[in-house]
Amino acid sequence: xxxxLPALALxxxxxxxxxxxxxxxxxxTAPPGDSHRLTIGSAGFTESDLLAQMYAQLLNQAGxxxxxxxxxxxxxxxxxxxxxxxxxxPEYAATFADWLNAKTHGADARPVGSPDLDATMKAxxxxxxxRGLTVLPPGRAVDQNAxxxxxxxxxxxxxxxxxxxxxxxxxxxxxxxxxxxxRPYCEPGLKKVYGIDVIGxxxxxxxxxxxxxxxxxxxxxxxxxxxxxxxxxxxxxxLLADDKHLQNADYVVPVVNRSRAGSERVAKALGKLNDVLTxxxxxxxxxxxxxxxxxPADVTRTWLKDKGLLK
Amino acid sequence: MPRTGQxxxxxxxxxxxxxxxxxxxxxxxxxxxxxxxxxxxxxxxILLDAVVQHLQLTALSVLIGLVIALPLAVLARRWGxxxxxxxxxxxxxxxxPSLAMFSLLLPxxxxxxxxxxxxxVLYSLxxxxxxxxxxxxxxxxxxxxxxxxxxxxxxxxxxxxxLPLALPAAMAGLRIATVSAVSLVTVGAIVGFGGLGxxxxxxxxxxxxxxxxxxxxxxxxxxxxxxxxxxGVQWLITPWTRAGRARVPPRRGRARGTAVETKxxxx
Numbered sequence: 001x002x003x004x005l006p007a008l009a010l011x012x013x014x015x016x017x018x019x020x021x022x023x024x025x026x027x028x029t030a031p032p033g034d035s036h037r038l039t040i041g042s043a044g045f046t047e048s049d050l051l052a053q054m055y056a057q058l059l060n061q062a063g064x065x066x067x068x069x070x071x072x073x074x075x076x077x078x079x080x081x082x083x084x085x086x087x088x089x090p091e092y093a094a095t096f097a098d099w100l101n102a103k104t105h106g107a108d109a110r111p112v113g114s115p116d117l118d119a120t121m122k123a124x125x126x127x128x129x130x131r132g133l134t135v136l137p138p139g140r141a142v143d144q145n146a147x148x149x150x151x152x153x154x155x156x157x158x159x160x161x162x163x164x165x166x167x168x169x170x171x172x173x174x175x176x177x178x179x180x181x182x183r184p185y186c187e188p189g190l191k192k193v194y195g196i197d198v199i200g201x202x203x204x205x206x207x208x209x210x211x212x213x214x215x216x217x218x219x220x221x222x223x224x225x226x227x228x229x230x231x232x233x234x235x236x237x238x239l240l241a242d243d244k245h246l247q248n249a250d251y252v253v254p255v256v257n258r259s260r261a262g263s264e265r266v267a268k269a270l271g272k273l274n275d276v277l278t279x280x281x282x283x284x285x286x287x288x289x290x291x292x293x294x295x296p297a298d299v300t301r302t303w304l305k306d307k308g309l310l311k
Numbered sequence: 312m313p314r315t316g317q318x319x320x321x322x323x324x325x326x327x328x329x330x331x332x333x334x335x336x337x338x339x340x341x342x343x344x345x346x347x348x349x350x351x352x353x354x355x356x357i358l359l360d361a362v363v364q365h366l367q368l369t370a371l372s373v374l375i376g377l378v379i380a381l382p383l384a385v386l387a388r389r390w391g392x393x394x395x396x397x398x399x400x401x402x403x404x405x406x407x408p409s410l411a412m413f414s415l416l417l418p419x420x421x422x423x424x425x426x427x428x429x430x431x432v433l434y435s436l437x438x439x440x441x442x443x444x445x446x447x448x449x450x451x452x453x454x455x456x457x458x459x460x461x462x463x464x465x466x467x468x469x470x471x472x473x474l475p476l477a478l479p480a481a482m483a484g485l486r487i488a489t490v491s492a493v494s495l496v497t498v499g500a501i502v503g504f505g506g507l508g509x510x511x512x513x514x515x516x517x518x519x520x521x522x523x524x525x526x527x528x529x530x531x532x533x534x535x536x537x538x539x540x541x542x543g544v545q546w547l548i549t550p551w552t553r554a555g556r557a558r559v560p561p562r563r564g565r566a567r568g569t570a571v572e573t574k575x576x577x578x
Contacts, residue, residue, distance in 0.1 A: 046517060070509065071422060072501035080422045290517050293340040295353065 032134070032262030041077040041086035042070045046289045046296070047143060047228060047282060051090035053300040054277075055254060055270055057310055059088070062269035074099055082131050087261040088270070093117065093138055094248035096255065097124035100131070117249040124253075134258045136267050138251035139274030141282050145185055145206075145247050146227045147174075148237040150215055161243040165222075166194035175211035176224035178203035186224060189246045212237060227279045230287030252277070276307050340521065347521035354522075357510070362529060364424075365506025368499065369492045369537070372428045376435030376488060383436070384443035385469065394444065401437035409434075409498040417502075427499035434495060435488040442484020446477025479552060482545040486538050493534040507533075 038059055042052035049070065056066040069086060071077040078099070080086040094113030097120055101112045104127055112123035121138065128135050149159060157168050165172065180186035180201045190196040204211035207225035212235040214220040223237065232238065254270045256262060281303065288299045304310035339347035351358070383401075387394035407415070412430045420426035450473050458472045474481075497508025505512065507526040514522030546553070 044513065044516065049513075069422060069503040070500075070513070071503050072512075076417070076422065076502060079417075083421065085421050085423075291341065292335050293343065293350075293517075293519055293521075295357075 033259040034263035034265060035087065035260040037065045037067075038087040038261055038266075039085065040066055040068050041081060041089040042068055043074060043077065043089075044070050044072055046286050048090055049296040050282070050285050050289065050300055051252060053296045054273060054304060055088055055090065057297075057301060057304055058269045058272060059266065061310060062265055064266075064269075078103075081133060081255065081257055084257045084260045087257045088266070089255050091135075091253050091255045092143055092250040093124055093135075093253050094120045094144075094250045096253070097127060100124070100127040113248045113250075115245040115247060115249055117251060120249045121253075128255065132258050134256050134262050136254040136256065136270055137274060138253045139277055141228075141252045141277045141279050142250055143226055143228045143252065143279070143282065144242075144250040146225055146229070146239050146242065147190075147222050148212075148215070148225055148229075148232055148239045149222050150218070151236050151238050153218075153221065154238050154240070159240060161241040162190070162194045162196065162246070163243050165240060166190075166196045169197060170221065171197050171199045172221040173200045173202055173219075174198060174222045174224060175202045175204045175214045175220040177206045180224060185247055193244050193246050228282040228286055230283040231291065234291075252282075272309050276309060343518070343520050345520045345524050350521035350525060358525065358529070361507045361510055361526065362533070364504070365493070365496055365508075365530070365533060368424065368427055368431065368496045368504065368506055369489065369533070372431030372496075373435055373485070373489050373492050375428065376432045376439050376492075377485065379432065380436055380439030380443055384440050384447060387440070387444050388447040388473075397440060398437075398444070401440050404433045405437040407433075409495060410501065413498065413502060422502050422504075424499075424504045426502055427496065427504045430499075431492050431495055435492055438484050438488040438491065439481075442487075443477060443481045445484075446480030447473055449480060450476045475549075478549050479545070482541060482549075486541045486545075489537045489541060490534045493530060493537060497530065 040052045040056050040059070042048045052068050052070075056068055059066050069077075069080075071080070071086075074096075077086055077089060081089050098111050098113040101109050101123070112127070113120050117138065121135065125135050147162060149165070153159070157164075157170060159165050159168065174180060174187065174190075176186060178201065182188070187198050187201055190198055202211070202214060202220045204214055204220075207223070207229055211220075211223045212225070212231070215223045215237060216235045222240075225232070225239075227239070256266060285299050285303060288294045289296050301310065335341050338349050340349050340353070383397050387397045409430065412433065413426060416426050416429050420429060454472060454476065455468065458468050463472065496506045497511055499505035500508035500512040503509065507530050510522050510526040511530075513519070514526065
């Protein structure tokens with residue numbers, strides 16, 4: 001009897017589990033629920049924090065009690081979203097669709113995220129629904145890969161779009177991650193879709209300070225970054241428009257647990273952002289937090305009030 | 312600095328160049344200084360909440376760890392054969408990397424403070440069990456014989472003779488376990504319950520010097536304060552060790568503080 005004590009102690013330790021179990025996924029068929037208390041998940045990077053704060057403030061105004069839980073990554077928060085420990089999460093349509101696709105069909109599954117927003121949303125909703133998740137409509141804000149060149153270079157060669165760069169026949173070295181050589185959105189796509197003469201990839205990472213400095217100083221001609229990068233000014237860089245839609249449709253979308261936050265009221269509260277929040281707004285808010293080190297909660301409250309979304 | 316030239320918006324947004332760009336504020340936050348008064352004043356409540364969470368997680372996990380470790384150590388002392396497996400098990404638990412530990416416990420606890428506490432309890436076991444056991448083993452056989460000769464039963468022997476004599480070693484273990492827990496709590500940040508660790512991780516992501524430094528310093532202060540507190544408690548509950556030292560330095564008959572120090576500074 002006493003022999004079992006260590007085992008019992010461990011059991012007691014684990015038995016007081018309050019956690020959700022992965023087995024309890026019965027809510028999938030449950031009708032859309034409307035829980036009074038909502039937990040909003042953030043993935044721990046600035047933009048995710050900002051969006052989570054916006055969601056929390058808008059839901060507060062709509063009469064919900066909210067709390068924010070910051071978790072390291074999607075591997076941790078997505079199961080919690082399915083089980084209802086987290087109720088609302090800001091996501092990116094194409095990336096999340098591909099992630100769910102890999103989770104459902106294995107890592108080698110053919111990607112479902114694409115530059116086509118409608119197709120991406122359709123694929124995303126088809127993957128999310130069986131898991132009890134509802135994807136709310138996307139707005140205008142997109143955080144996707146983007147390419148920037150120095151402002152002087154753009155002026156000199158009259159570049160506004162990636163097509164312009166392709167037509168210019170300029171030889172271009174790209175400061176990016178080394179995976180750029182293979183990824184369809186990067187070197188192969190730039191060559192094939194835009195006819196850009198890529199002479200090499202300088203492996204300095206995606207949107208890192210070194211990568212931007214390399215372009216600023218003329219060692220490289222173009223840098224891979226994201227559309228919500230707010231530090232481009234600092235390095236004298238401008239984005240070239242992705243006019244042929246090479247990049248995946250990574251529109252910001254709220255994803256909710258249907259049985260807890262699937263109500264019309266939640267959708268309406270969060271939907272207010274859709275027509276208002278732009279990619280540029282996100283970039284500027286990111287800058288206020290990353291460069292000026294303001295608090296995400298303060299930054300979003302001021303912005304929501306400026307836009308008349310928050311009283 | 313305003314964006315120069317015609318800005319070319321990628322698809323999805325328009326009109327960046329029309330908007331007025333507000334000048335960045337010039338304060339120690341924007342300058343990203345290591346020591347920044349504005350950081351302290353603007354984050355007072357956040358820092359306070361983080362410290363409180365840090366203390367709660369640490370205290371709870373060490374207390375639960377002690378409650379579990381004590382009987383384990385007593386059992387291991389009573390039955391010699393149990394000592395090997397108990398020590399082996401707790402040591403194996405200690406070698407699991409903290410990130411892996413939290414991932415393993417995640418399905419049981421979900422994203423909760425209980426997850427972090429459970430992980431920390433398992434880590435504290437090895438330090439606590441080893442040290443309590445070392446303390447019990449250091450009780451001289453003559454002392455136990457004498458107590459038995461006076462008619463002490465096993466329970467009374469344990470409670471009034473063995474455990475008090477094991478206290479110095481046990482307290483040493485408790486101190487190491489506590490300091491180690493203070494630093495390990497920070498890893499809980501990956502699930503959003505890491506006390507000051509939440510701030511350290513967020514600060515590292517954005518290279519926020521004031522936040523990383525302030526939270527780290529607070530972490531160290533908590534560890535030092537907790538250690539001093541436990542030292543004080545030990546001083547209060549083991550008066551005989553001081554009496555012994557002051558008068559006749561006993562050659563035997565006093566439990567030696569044989570703390571088993573394992574790597575305490577993990578994470």
